[in-house]
Amino acid sequence: MSETPASSAKTEYNRLWWHSRRGMLELDNLLIPFVEQAYRDLGADDQARYKKLLSCEDNDMFEWFMQRSRPQDPDLQRMVDLILNRVQPD
Secondary structure, three states: OOOOHHHHHHHHHHHHHHHHOOOOHHHHHHHHHHHHHOHHHOOHHHHHHHHHHHOOOHHHHHHHHOOOOOOOOHHHHHHHHHHHHHHOOO
16 A cells, blocks of 8 residues: 555654654754644755754754854754744844
8 A cells, every 4th residue: 555645744744743852851842843833834945954953963953952052064054043033033
């Protein structure tokens, strides 16, 4: 039985949701709401950037989101900025 495009998209979303659960409360409080509320509205490039962000180490992400350091990769910095701007609008 093959997956339909809708079930394939749902499977991909569920996978992203679970990968967004990091086990560190500070990251979970940023990433879970982001994936639930904003991910689907992102363009394909930003969705790819989000997936790239999820491949990073938790400690690195924690440092970035706490604004103690910045990712050297501009794609990752863009995604960190997008997520932070959702919770800290100017």
